[in-house]
Amino acid sequence: MAKQYDVLFRLLLIGDSGVGKTCLLCRFTDNEFHSSHISTIGILSAPCYEIMKDQLAEGIEGLAERRKSSRSNGRKAFLGEEEAVACEFLVGLVALLRLQASVVSPFSEVLLELALTAAPQAGACGVDFKMKTIEVDGIKVRIQIWDTAGQERYQTITKQYYRRAQGIFLVYDISSERSYQHIMKWVSDVDEYAPEGVQKILIGNKADEEQKRQVGREQGQQLAKEYGMDFYETSACTNLNIKEVRAPQTSGPVPGADQGVGRPEREVADRSHDQSFTRLTELVLQAHRKELEGLRTRASHELALAELEEEEGKPEGPANSSKTCWC
Ligand SMILES: Nc1nc2c(ncn2[C@@H]2O[C@H](COP(=O)(O)OP(=O)(O)OP(=O)(O)O)[C@@H](O)[C@H]2O)c(=O)[nH]1
Numbered sequence: 336m337a338k339q340y341d342v343l344f345r346l347l348l349i350g351d352s353g354v355g356k357t358c359l360l361c362r363f364t365d366n367e368f369h370s371s372h373i374s375t376i377g378i379l380s381a382p383c384y385e386i387m388k389d390q391l392a393e394g395i396e397g398l399a400e401r402r403k404s405s406r407s408n409g410r411k412a413f414l415g416e417e418e419a420v421a422c423e424f425l426v427g428l429v430a431l432l433r434l435q436a437s438v439v440s441p442f443s444e445v446l447l448e449l450a451l452t453a454a455p456q457a458g459a460c461g462v463d464f465k466m467k468t469i470e471v472d473g474i475k476v477r478i479q480i481w482d483t484a485g486q487e488r489y490q491t492i493t494k495q496y497y498r499r500a501q502g503i504f505l506v507y508d509i510s511s512e513r514s515y516q517h518i519m520k521w522v523s524d525v526d527e528y529a530p531e532g533v534q535k536i537l538i539g540n541k542a543d544e545e546q547k548r549q550v551g552r553e554q555g556q557q558l559a560k561e562y563g564m565d566f567y568e569t570s571a572c573t574n575l576n577i578k579e580v581r582a583p584q585t586s587g588p589v590p591g592a593d594q595g596v597g598r599p600e601r602e603v604a605d606r607s608h609d610q611s612f613t614r615l616t617e618l619v620l621q622a623h624r625k626e627l628e629g630l631r632t633r634a635s636h637e638l639a640l641a642e643l644e645e646e647e648g649k650p651e652g653p654a655n656s657s658k659t660c661w662c
Contacts, residue, residue, distance in 0.1 A: 340468050340477035342627070344619055345499055346612075349521050350506030351514040352485030355540040358571035359506065360482050363612050364465040368572055471616055474627070478616060490524075497528035501623070502615045506538040507555075509568065510547035515539075515554065522562055534618040535564045536611060542568040542575050565618070567611040576611050 348356040361367045464481045481496055497503070505521050507514040518537065525535065537559040539550060552568060559566030569576045620627060 340475040342474065342620075342623075343477040343479065344501040344623075345479045345481060346502040346504065346615060346619075347481045347483060347496060347500040348504045348506060349483050349525070350485055350504075350538075351508070351511070351517050354485065354506045354508040354511070354514050355571050356482050356485065356504075356506050359504075359538070359540060359569060359577060360465055360480055362571045362574055362577045364467045364480070366574070366578055368574075469613060469616060471613065471620055474620065476616055476620065478612075480612075494524060494528045497525060497533075498530060500529055500533055502534040502536070502619045503529060504536050504538050504611070504615065505564075506540055507550065508541050509539045509550045509552075509555075510541050510544045512549040515550040515558075518558060532622060534615060534622055535562070536615045536618070537562070537564045537566045538611060539566070539568040541570060541572070543570040543573045565614055567614070569611055578610065578612075 348360060350356055358368060361369060464479055466477060466479050468475055468477045470476070481500070483496065503525055505518055505525070507518050509515075522535075525533065537555060539552070539555040541547075555566050555568065567576045571577060
């Protein structure tokens with residue numbers, strides 16, 4: 336059976352509340368746009384049972400570990416980071432129960448209560464995610480895209496997600512100077528919590544709102560340059576620079592597309608149809624080139640092995656056994 340993907344990694348969307356992170360994600364994965372603002376809190380909507388299960392297992396392990404160390408330090412359990420881990424675990428458990436039962440059981444309500452008590456300042460999980468597989472340079476990449484809540488009160492929780500990201504979108508709204516100014520704060524959070532070398536792209540969303548524009552395109556480009564990031568203006572509303580639309584052979588650059596200020600000019604010209612999500616995926620792939628080479632070697636080796644096994648009539652190995660996950 337054909338493999339569904341070759342590599343799996345995690346991207347994160349961060350930025351102020353209301354800049355359009357959820358809408359960007361929905362446009363990219365489902366080609367949909369929602370005109371209402373429903374703040375991301377992520378308690379019930381996490382769609383992927385398997386991932387929740389993993390998160391749950393990790394939560395239990397992490398919780399046990401942290402409780403042990405906080406006790407041996409003579410501190411009270413569930414402070415700071417411990418509190419966040421406890422909340423993540425409990426919220427995962429609640430979501431899992433709800434997904435399994437498809438009904439609101441009294442038991443899950445009790446757990447929900449417990450989760451909210453464990454992290455009162457968080458109030459909820461603060462993240463949601465969607466999955467999508469795209470092909471870049473012949474590699475099938477499964478991306479798990481985490482949509483974080485922009486509201487201040489969720490940030491203890493959302494920062495927990497930075498450290499396992501390979502790529503991060505920093506999003507502001509071109510009609511909000513304030514959201515642009517806050518990018519500096521988001522960058523410093525990334526520097527503090529994300530792994531070194533994480534790939535970043537700056538996004539100025541709502542580019543369709545020209546009449547309400549408060550942040551010039553050149554301001555976005557300038558900021559991106561300062562931080563050594565690529566820059567795109569996007570619109571979840573009109574699908575500008577989000578969902579890849581195959582340009583006709585004869586056409587030039589996509590109108591209005593920013594050309595990734597961090598890139599050399601020749602490359603820019605060659606890749607004028609790049610969209611923001613595809614571009615970040617490419618950057619992550621480039622950053623992990625070494626692992627990728629290993630993967631390619633292993634893949635061709637496994638192919639040869641599979642052919643041999645088939646010839647010998649041996650049973651197949653586990654499906655997708657050569658998947659690489661950088662989460
Ligand atoms: N005109 C326009 N409106 C947009 C665009 N993207 C999002 N919006 C609107 O902006 C509002 C907020 O969008 P969301 O995607 O919910 O914002 P968010 O960043 O996820 O917010 P939090 O979940 O609170 O962090 C909604 O009313 C959207 O319809 C866009 O590209 N253009």
